[in-house]
Amino acid sequence: MEDRQRFVPLSVRMGKREPFGATTGMPNYLWPSIRDWFDTLFLLPGIGGKSELLLIVSRTFRLPEYLTWQHLTEAVAKSDPELMLDILDLVMHAANDLELAKLEDILFDVAHEYRVDFENQRLIQRVDDTVYAAYETAVSVQDVASEHLAKAWLATYSRDTNYDVAVAEATKAVEAVCAPLVIPNDKTPSIGKMIRAIKDSPRNWECSLPATRDRNAVEQFAAALSLVNYAQSRHAGGLNSSRDHSVALLLQAVTVVAWVRERVFRRVND
Missing domain, CATH: 1.20.120.330 (Nucleotidyltransferases  domain 2)
Structure with missing residues (x-):
């Protein structure tokens, strides 16, 4: 069970702004953090690099040829948020526990519809804390x-x-x-x-x-x-x-x- 609280902006606490709702998909305010998480992942030992991952993702999801990993992810993040989540779900298999924890922090901060399943290194739907x-x-x-x-x-x-x-x-x-x-x-x-x-x-x-x-x-x-x-x-x-x-x-x-x-x-x- 999550034992922490999300930050509530002052304007929300003072009743001057409506509380932020849950996050679905890959909105513009979330994508920069996910992009940065990808970049950190490539620094891990044993990761083949962006070019190898580009080929894996392209053939897995039947995508056309992209010149670079950045071109692919930027294009998909803007045009198909659900596919971007599929790509994230796939790439998580290469992450270690520390990187998975960082990703969970990112998703938690925006109350995302998905959370990290650490055991299976997958995205899993976020459910009520007591149920989970x-x-x-x-x-x-x-x-x-x-x-x-x-x-x-x-x-x-x-x-x-x-x-x-x-x-x-x-x-x-x-x-x-x-x-x-x-x-x-x-x-x-x-x-x-x-x-x-x-x-x-x-x-x-x-x-x-x-x-x-x-x-x-x-x-x-x-x-x-x-x-x-x-x-x-x-x-x-x-x-x-x-x-x-x-x-x-x-x-x-x-x-x-x-x-x-x-x-x-x-x-x-x-």
Whole structure:
């Protein structure tokens, strides 16, 4: 979670100017900072230089021949801001952690729609700090569930979105964390099987979720799993999952994974 505050100009603090909004694309006030960041990147050891990067970018994005890196980037920044973000997304793979941190500072200062994904060295959509903090906590554990959650997050929020992949990976994350607890001997575990196992032997489980008038705590957890299972069954096989559906399922998966790891749901006497 970001633990700093953006600078608020005096005129805004005094109510004489409207607050600045979020930044999208590559506006004129952002491009000089990104251009300077590119120039610093070329000073790093192991970077092939502007001419080599020019060729890589040109063939990757099917661009016509440009004489220099500067000609290419200046032209694209003015004519196609979205392509400029694609180029930045590609070039970030060559940056070290220090340069990525500098880029994140630049994007943070203008409240850009994208932030830096340090793990994958990609641009990722900026989401609510609390939501992102929950995700970071969930993937901080080095296990299979974290790997699936990270893939689901990229498929949902990167510039290469694939919502069907996101749904599948979020579901796999829940299966990976729950199967060893609920049906450890099943070689082909699924959320549906886990739900049945919980409902068939409710006294084997304890749960710290609040109960409702209609459901006890264990049933509440089974219902949470049912939401993931229902989403997966409806959208299996590449049925064009929507962004809203992908986001909802991903956040549900992050929550369920956290519950299991924190023993909110557990075996009796375990």
